[in-house]
Amino acid sequence: MNRIFPTNVFFASSRLMRRLVFGGGGRQFSSSSPSYDTVAFLGLGNMGLPMAVNLATKSDYSVVAFDLSTHALNSAEKAGIRVAPSLEGIMDNPQTPPSMVITMLPSDAAVDSVMSILSSNAPPNTSFIDCSTVSPTTSRQWHDALAEKGCLFVDAPVSGGVKGAKDATLTFMVGSDSAKLAENWMIHCVLSYMGSRIIPCGGPGSGAAVKLCNNLALAAQMTGICEAMNLGEALGVDPNILSEVMNTSTAKSWSCEINNPHPTVAAATKSPASKDYQGGFSTKLMLKDLQLAVGAGRNNQVALPVGCAISELYNMADLRGLGDKDFGVLLQFLRGK
Structure with missing residues (x-):
């Protein structure tokens, strides 16, 4: 082991x-x-x-x-x-x-x-x-x-x-x-x-394989946080309160606690969302990793329905001109911005 x-x-x-x-x-x-x-x-x-x-x-x-x-x-x-x-x-x-x-x-x-x-x-x-x-x-x-x-x-x-x-x-x-x-x-x-x-x-190659699996899960995690933050704000919930609850309960994650995609929440941690999503891990690089993961799944006959859907979301965000921004910018993309 x-x-x-x-x-x-x-x-x-x-x-x-x-x-x-x-x-x-x-x-x-x-x-x-x-x-x-x-x-x-x-x-x-x-x-x-x-x-x-x-x-x-x-x-x-x-x-x-x-x-x-x-x-x-x-x-x-x-x-x-x-x-x-x-x-x-x-x-x-x-x-x-x-x-x-x-x-x-x-x-x-x-x-x-x-x-x-x-x-x-x-x-x-x-x-x-x-x-x-x-x-x-x-x-x-x-x-x-x-x-x-x-x-x-x-x-x-x-x-x-x-x-x-x-x-x-x-x-x-x-x-x-x-x-x-x-x-x-x-x-x-x-x-x-x-x-x-x-x-x-x-x-050889196992480190690369583990990284693709990790980033597949990370992209799904970030997408879920973006959707939850958008929904919470639409329902009138303070994003800081929602983030606090999520980070002390079952939704706790790196995407919420360290790299929160909501600009208001990110102001406290100075993560990319607080700087118009500058710096961080770019959308186009996450798209590249997702495409590699989806390709690996296809080649090995592993179903990745969530990965495929998220890959398409990041592809559309990239086409919208958001490729150089941190991948948390998906929150704004989902808002139609």
Whole structure:
């Protein structure tokens, strides 16, 4: 049975672990070996940037980052993170190529594109941690392809939202070859700076599978909260009172307590609904995850009637121009706004 591990059970200090494993002066590497002090981080969106910042500021790893957005790169530099001149430039330095590459990307296509470039000249023993939410098939394909090159690929999507990314309280759902994962202390160590839970989910692709199931339930949860808040307000109930009752009874949930979609209620927690649904987990990304889940259900002959219906709702919200807003904006979409 899989266990849930708080990250502090693993490695409280990467510096201490390096001294224990490699000796006080650190391990010496040839020009063809990866540096155990360098981690590359690719994808600096609402989730990726704070994750990279936590890793760069709380650990003693050297973090180099890249994103297609100039704004994201500027934000990373302001936070003290070194940025690469290009995606190809991540692996260009033969003396200190990164020993680990973390990706936080928006789609399967983006992961395929980035991994194709990086894997072409990655030294053996490089570890790749993909925190993107993608299909289990994509994760398994890259696990197999990189294994042939002597590299390790781990699917480790996250849960906890933007707040969790900023507070370093994310949950990582990890899928990989368990024996190789157990040997790689650096993976556990690096994840511990960005989250508070590491959950081994099984073999390659299992982390991706768990994340799709989680987000399917999350979307259904948020839809229910949006409908209930709209109905309550139409019936003359104070949304704050309704929220208080729901959060102390059977409707209690992350969507109601932490990421409440009603602007009045959200004002207390400063969640996206209080800022015109800016930031947070976007509607278009939730739509993408729902479509992946629905596709997986279809391919495996699993009935997902609620998932299909909610996917259509988010598709219509995206078509209405709400795709870049937090997925709690469904409350406004259901009001016809």
